[in-house]
Amino acid sequence: MDSLTWIAVASIVMAGLTTGFGTMGPALAEGRAVSVALTSLAQQPDASATITRTLFVGLAMIESMAILLLCRVDDPDLRQPILECPIASVCSGGR
Template identity: 75%
Template structure:
């Protein structure tokens, strides 16, 4: 295997692991947040507006972590900085 193939395989595997592991935490966190919000809504229906607003802000913050992982994976696949480094070192 040449160096270009090793970089490609490492990039794809790393992107897959980034998405797999990086989305696992936020998805569990979102599920737990929604479950707690529903419990809170059931116990105090008068506070529904405040609980819902806070829930959506929290979900947006949690989801941003998964989006960052997606962006890192896309950079590794489509705009990998190691490609340019390797090409410059090999003279190509």
Template identity: 45%
Template sequence: MSEISVVIEVSTLAAVVGLAIGVQLPAFAMGKAISSALEALSRQPEAEKSIMRTLFIGLAMIESLAIYVLVIVLIILFRNPLLEYLLHP
């Protein structure tokens, strides 16, 4: 195998693992946030607006982490910075 194909295969594997972890962890965090918000709503229904506002801001922040992971994985797959060093030594 050539050096380029090894780098491409390793970067593809790293992208897949990174995407799997980068999507799984925010999903768990979203589930925990929603569960905690529902528990808080059951204890204090009069604070619904405050709890829901805080929940949606938190969910947006958690979702942005998954989007950042997707962007980095796409950069690794389609514009791999390591290939420049192999092609132009």
């Protein structure tokens, strides 16, 4: 394989890895936030309105990080390769 093919393979692998690791962070953060909120609700049921409101605001901010990551990955203008990928012509039938 020539160097352009290696660059294409490396970019595909790295895109998959960064997407996977980038979505793990928000998922773990949301799980931790819900866990702590449920513990707080069990300990102080009188403060349920404040805890719930704060939880939803926090979850919205955490989820926005995951949404921005997926928008970045799915935006075709931002995915344009720096070098022309030889695999693209093979996959598209030489067009």
